[in-house]
Each structure stands twice: as structure tokens, then as C-alpha cells.
Amino acid sequence: MGKSQQLYNKAKKMIPGGTQLLSKRPEMFLPDLWPAYYETAKGCEVWDLDGNKYVDMSYMSLGACILGYADQDVNAAVKYAVDKGSASTLNCYEEVELAELLLDIHPWAQMVRYARTGGEAMSIAIRIARAATGKDIILFCGYHGWHDWYLAANLADDKALDGYLMPGLSPKGVARGLQGTSRPFIYNNTEEFLALVEKYRGKIAAVVVETVRNYEPKPEFLETIRQVTKKLGIAMICDEVSSGWRLNVGGAHLKYGISPDIAVFAKAISNGFPMGAIIGKAEVMNAAQDTFISSTYWTERIGPAAAIATIKKMQENNVPEHLIKIGQKVQSGWKKLAEKHNLDISVSGIAPLGHFSFNYDNALAIKTLFTQLMLEKGYLATNAFYASFAHKEEHINRYIDAVDEAFEFISKSLKNKNVEDDLKGPICHAGFKRLE
Ligand SMILES: Cc1ncc(COP(=O)(O)O)c(C=O)c1O
Numbered sequence: 055m056g057k058s059q060q061l062y063n064k065a066k067k068m069i070p071g072g073t074q075l076l077s078k079r080p081e082m083f084l085p086d087l088w089p090a091y092y093e094t095a096k097g098c099e100v101w102d103l104d105g106n107k108y109v110d111m112s113y114m115s116l117g118a119c120i121l122g123y124a125d126q127d128v129n130a131a132v133k134y135a136v137d138k139g140s141a142s143t144l145n146c147y148e149e150v151e152l153a154e155l156l157l158d159i160h161p162w163a164q165m166v167r168y169a170r171t172g173g174e175a176m177s178i179a180i181r182i183a184r185a186a187t188g189k190d191i192i193l194f195c196g197y198h199g200w201h202d203w204y205l206a207a208n209l210a211d212d213k214a215l216d217g218y219l220m221p222g223l224s225p226k227g228v229a230r231g232l233q234g235t236s237r238p239f240i241y242n243n244t245e246e247f248l249a250l251v252e253k254y255r256g257k258i259a260a261v262v263v264e265t266v267r268n269y270e271p272k273p274e275f276l277e278t279i280r281q282v283t284k285k286l287g288i289a290m291i292c293d294e295v296s297s298g299w300r301l302n303v304g305g306a307h308l309k310y311g312i313s314p315d316i317a318v319f320a321k322a323i324s325n326g327f328p329m330g331a332i333i334g335k336a337e338v339m340n341a342a343q344d345t346f347i348s349s350t351y352w353t354e355r356i357g358p359a360a361a362i363a364t365i366k367k368m369q370e371n372n373v374p375e376h377l378i379k380i381g382q383k384v385q386s387g388w389k390k391l392a393e394k395h396n397l398d399i400s401v402s403g404i405a406p407l408g409h410f411s412f413n414y415d416n417a418l419a420i421k422t423l424f425t426q427l428m429l430e431k432g433y434l435a436t437n438a439f440y441a442s443f444a445h446k447e448e449h450i451n452r453y454i455d456a457v458d459e460a461f462e463f464i465s466k467s468l469k470n471k472n473v474e475d476d477l478k479g480p481i482c483h484a485g486f487k488r489l490e
Pocket of ligand 1: 171172173174176196197198199200264293294295296297320321
């Protein structure tokens with residue numbers, strides 16, 4: 055057992071769940087063996103506490119580090135902000151520069167507010183939408199964070215049924231009075247959306263969508279939401295926390311020709327430094343003045359400085375084009391190698407946020423074995439790949455060779471019915487299920 059694993063065992067005794075983000079728990083990857091902590095992360099490489107080096111072909115900090123770890127240009131902007139004072143009684147001017155940049159990229163929007171994480175930025179968007187419309191109900195599809203407005207969807211009439219709409223997201227601790235205030239619908243299911251609009255007519259504050267995630271939107275899906283919400287005076291909110299900046303510089307809604315009332319950014323907008331932005335039409339955003347939305351660290355300087363540097367670098371280098379190319383290469387590599395080794399997998403996700411699943415009863419055990427084999431070859435790998443600007447052709451080529459060997463091993467292991475026997479530790483945990 056290395057230093058990382060020992061430290062994680064210690065952490066679990068003091069930090070409930072061991073980490074602050076479900077998706078960074080080692081149990082989600084390779085229980086007992088995953089190098090839980092890093093000393094250094096640079097480009098797409100990571101060094102653990104024992105000095106082992108890995109190429110990160112997994113989540114790149116869950117999609118936050120779109121340019122790669124410790125990007126020198128973003129770091130330079132942040133170091134300048136730190137040296138000049140990261141906070142003071144006065145506000146940082148970078149907030150205004152960032153607002154201009156965001157509004158220039160999204161001409162449909164006129165106003166901006168800031169937060170520091172995706173979930174809280176989404177909560178702000180919901181509060182503004184409710185304040186602007188005077189209504190309560192939220193219809194949504196996709197994942198939007200941990201806050202009460204969202205988890206309320208998992209409160210059922212019968213306590214025993216709590217959690218049934220979105221498995222794995224427990225609403226324990228969310229006030230039962232919020233039951234019925236948010237309702238999910240399935241992405242691309244226009245009929246289901248229209249039925250919900252009918253059911254809650256006159257009570258809906260906002261319709262929230264992850265603009266794109268696992269599937270491209272059907273031609274009429276986003277447009278119908280836009281038309282219906284406009285007609286009924288409902289705020290349309292595009293959650294771009296994961297979809298933003300990957301297909302184009304800005305929100306993915308620009309690519310699909312949709313002008314929402316509000317769009318929300320976080321994660322990739324600032325390449326690993328905390329930042330979130332809520333942009334929107336003036337008539338909706340002004341409602342932020344009619345309610346109380348305020349927090350000390352939403353005014354610090356590092357986030358806006360990092361976001362400005364990140365966005366400028368994305369613009370200068372056409373980063374999304376690179377992410378799409380690299381992501382496509384990985385997805386087609388998975389497909390070809392699965393075919394070569396007779397493995398039944400399904401590949402999905404937009405090119406920069408690809409993932410695959412093993413179509414077997416013991417899928418979790420096979421996924422664990424894949425991670426184990428890849429870790430032994432020097433990769434942080436799971437059944438997903440979030441592309442970054444730091445991933446170059448040579449990383450992908452070497453990764454594909456490693457996957458070739460791993461898939462060959464798995465294929466043999468499946469034939470001999472000993473996947474579990476080939477594991478050196480327990481099977482990984484399943485995450486929560488996103489409502490697709
Ligand atoms: C679409 C979307 N919205 C919101 C969030 C929550 O963001 P955060 O984890 O920064 O709170 C996420 C995180 O995965 C996300 O993918």
C-alpha cells in the first residue's frame with residue numbers, strides 16, 4: 055500500500071465520504087489501489103505521493119482542466135492576481151473585463167453575476183428565475199449539482215420511494231415541504247416536456263437543460279423548449295457547466311442557435327480555479343436585485359483572472375476544435391478495439407466528453423479490471439475520457455495501444471469466466487445515475 059492509499063484510509067475517518075466530490079472517491083475507480091492524492095499535475099500528467107507518474111486519460115478534474123493541468127498562461131494570470139492582492143475591501147476590476155468578454159461571446163445576454171462553483175451558480179440561476187417570474191416549479195433534464203432545489207425532485211409522496219426518479223441522489227436532509235417543486239424530464243423527449251408544461255401550466259418558473267451531454271439534441275427539442283417557454287413567460291436556463299467551451303468557444307447553445315434567458319458556466323471556464331458565471335437577459339437578470347444573492351468569496355480576484363486567461367487562450371488556439379478531434383479519435387479507438395477483441399461495448403457522449411459501457415451483467419467488475427490494467431500501464435483511466443488541450447496525438451496513440459492490450463486481456467478473462475479473480479481489490483462502486 056502506497057502513501058496515497060494510507061492517507062485516504064486516514065481521511066475516511068475524519069472526512070465523511072473521504073472526499074468532497076463523489077466522482078473523486080477512489081472507490082469510484084479502483085478501491086484500495088487508486089492513487090487517491092497527487093503531488094503534482096502538469097499538462098495531462100499526474101504524479102502521486104509516491105512519485106509514480108500517470109497520464110490522465112480519464113476526467114481531467116471532472117472536466118475542469120480543459121487546457122490541461124497547471125497551464126502556464128492561466129497560472130501566470132493567477133500569480134499576478136495573487137501578488138497584487140487576491141481580495142480587498144474594493145472589488146476587482148477583472149469582474150468587469152470578464153463580463154464584457156462573456157457578453158461579447160453571447161450577444162443575446164446583457165448581464166452577468168458570478169459564483170465559484172457549478173452547483174451554486176445553478177442555484178443562483180434558479181433563484182433569479184423564480185424571483186423574475188414569481189413562480190415556483192422547475193422542470194429540468196440532466197444533472198445540476200447538490201442543492202435543495204434540484205434534489206427536491208427525489209422527494210416522493212411516500213418516504214420509502216424517495217430517490218426513485220434519479221437513482222443514487224438521496225434527498226435526505228432536503229425539507230419535505232419542497233416536494234413537487236422540481237420535476238425531471240428525459241433529454242430529447244419533447245412529448246414528456248410538453249406534458250409536464252401542460253400539467254404545471256401557470257406555475258412554472260424555469261425550464262433547465264444541460265444543452266448537450268450524451269446525445270446531440272433532436273432538431274425540434276431545444277427549439278420547442280425555447281418557443282414554449284417564451285410564449286408562457288417561463289425562463290429557459292441552459293446549464294453549460296459541462297457542455298460549455300467544448301464544442302465552440304462559449305456555450306453550446308450558440309452552436310444550436312438557441313438564445314436562452316440564462317446560461318450558466320463553471321468548471322472549464324477557469325481551468326482548475328474556482329469560478330462560475332450566470333449570464334442572462336437584462337429583464338430576467340435584474341430580478342437578482344429583488345432577492346438576496348451575496349457572498350464574500352464571490353468577489354475574490356483569482357477566479358475572474360483565471361477565467362479571462364482561459365477564455366482568451368481558448369479563442370486564440372481554437373481549443374474546441376482540438377478537443378473534438380482528440381475526443382473522436384479516442385471514441386473510434388474504443389469502438390475498433392472492442393470489435394477487434396469481441397467485446398460488447400456502447401460508446402456515447404459528445405466527442406470531448408466521451409464514455410463507454412461494457413454491456414455485461416458483471417459490467418462493474420469489468421470496468422474495475424480495465425482501470426486496474428490501465429493503471430499498471432501508467433494511465434489514470436476509466437470508462438470515460440474528457441479531452442483537454444494538453445492531450446496531443448502522441449498521448450492518444452500510446453493510450454490506444456494500452457487499451458488494445460487491456461481489451462485483449464479482458465476478452466480472455468471473460469472467456470475464462472474469471473474477471474473477478476483477476477481483480478487485485480474490490481469491485482468499484484457505481485455512481486448515481488444521471489437522468490438521460
Ligand atoms: C451540467 C452540470 N451542472 C452542474 C454541475 C455541478 O457543478 P459543481 O460540481 O461545480 O458544483 C455539474 C457537475 O458535474 C454539471 O455537470
